[in-house]
Amino acid sequence: MTARPPVPVGRYLLFKSLKKGGMARVFLGLDPEVPGRLVAVKTLLPKLAGQKLHREMFQSEGKVGVRLVHPNIVRTLDHGVSDGTAFIAMEFIFGFDLSTVLRRLRKEARRIPIPLAVSLARQVADALAYAHELSDEFGQPLDIVNRDVSPGNIMVGFDGRVTLIDFGIAQTTIDVKSQIGSIKGKISYMAPEQVRGLPVDHRCDLFSLGTVLYEMLTGVQVFHDEGDFATMERVRRAEAPPPSTENAHIDAALDAICARAMTREVVDRYPAARAMKRDLDAWLAGHAEAHEPEALAAFVRSLFDRQIDEMRSDIEAARQVALGEAPGDPSDTAPSARRPPRLISEDTLAEMAGHGRDADREPEASPPPPPPRPGRAPRWAFAALGLAAVAAFATWWALR
Numbered sequence: 001m002t003a004r005p006p007v008p009v010g011r012y013l014l015f016k017s018l019k020k021g022g023m024a025r026v027f028l029g030l031d032p033e034v035p036g037r038l039v040a041v042k043t044l045l046p047k048l049a050g051q052k053l054h055r056e057m058f059q060s061e062g063k064v065g066v067r068l069v070h071p072n073i074v075r076t077l078d079h080g081v082s083d084g085t086a087f088i089a090m091e092f093i094f095g096f097d098l099s100t101v102l103r104r105l106r107k108e109a110r111r112i113p114i115p116l117a118v119s120l121a122r123q124v125a126d127a128l129a130y131a132h133e134l135s136d137e138f139g140q141p142l143d144i145v146n147r148d149v150s151p152g153n154i155m156v157g158f159d160g161r162v163t164l165i166d167f168g169i170a171q172t173t174i175d176v177k178s179q180i181g182s183i184k185g186k187i188s189y190m191a192p193e194q195v196r197g198l199p200v201d202h203r204c205d206l207f208s209l210g211t212v213l214y215e216m217l218t219g220v221q222v223f224h225d226e227g228d229f230a231t232m233e234r235v236r237r238a239e240a241p242p243p244s245t246e247n248a249h250i251d252a253a254l255d256a257i258c259a260r261a262m263t264r265e266v267v268d269r270y271p272a273a274r275a276m277k278r279d280l281d282a283w284l285a286g287h288a289e290a291h292e293p294e295a296l297a298a299f300v301r302s303l304f305d306r307q308i309d310e311m312r313s314d315i316e317a318a319r320q321v322a323l324g325e326a327p328g329d330p331s332d333t334a335p336s337a338r339r340p341p342r343l344i345s346e347d348t349l350a351e352m353a354g355h356g357r358d359a360d361r362e363p364e365a366s367p368p369p370p371p372p373r374p375g376r377a378p379r380w381a382f383a384a385l386g387l388a389a390v391a392a393f394a395t396w397w398a399l400r
């Protein structure tokens, strides 16, 4: 492992790349204000940092995130821009996102036990009910709609905790067709009205959650097809056979829950996340066995087993290197006071990405161009200004 000093972003010291998503890269960092605490710091991908739309979306994600305080939503600690790098600091969740879990299950031709899948969906429904109903300080509804409920945005902690992590497009009226590049991969979980570019409300999240539940129950990505447009066409039609046709252990009540969440017409869908959660609760009440967090924890641990210890030791090793490299006690000085902050360069990113093993990391895209540094005048401009001031002062002195 290359010893490299941690990179300061805001008050955090980033020391390991965790994962790259469609919009952002997530790093593991230390929070000098809370010694020992690991944080996940999300930074906008350099290739998107030059685009106003993406900068605004990222800023809005930070603003929405800090408002959301719920056990099934990742806790956002802080957000801002540090020397040109837009960041969102969150609690670090030691676990895998559901897409990684589902991929592993597919590889092993296994499925999540049904009560665990239902319990997981119930926890996401609870998070959505909270977010959809949230108001501001004056009681005005915030109208938060996630718009991106998909397995990549649901974390399954090794302790069995389930959290919704990404409110990246929660308050943006995004035009799906024009943004197809950056939202690629999520289309198969979108609601029909979303892919049709129609106005959406909170009920699009319920369609998406239905699709996620369907996949957990059957192992089938029901609307996925070759290419974005074929997938969009399937989503538009929203024709999904009952999950029981794919998995004989599924009962009529679960078929009905999926069907009601995944209706093409919005008016026929669950009217609210709370209604869907009630049905999932009712189902779970009749199946008391094995849907506690410990059961999910045991299941995920059984799935990844050895890898969890490897992940932990990778993180510990990288943390030790970072602490050894950080000058002084990181708890006593803000990083910005010790070392001038700098934009995370592509070289640094590549090196950090190489730290340790990230077993199920998505393939890396080709390196994006270096980001612009918005709002920062070049050094020569300051020098020229200084010279002009000296010349003006000398002229005034001579003519006085």
Ligand SMILES: Nc1ncnc2c1ncn2[C@@H]1O[C@H](COP(=O)(O)OP(=O)(O)O)[C@@H](O)[C@H]1O
Binding pocket: 018, 019, 020, 021, 022, 023, 024, 025, 026, 040, 042, 074, 090, 091, 092, 093, 094, 095, 096, 097, 152, 153, 165, 166, 168
């Ligand atoms: N707080 C966190 N703790 C651990 N891993 C995280 C955390 N937040 C995100 N990740 C990982 O990073 C990936 C990308 O994060 P996400 O917020 O979904 O970014 P994007 O907006 O690019 O989709 C997630 O799928 C997950 O694997």
Ligand SMILES: [Mg+2]
Binding pocket: 021, 022, 152, 153, 166
């Ligand atoms: Mg995401």
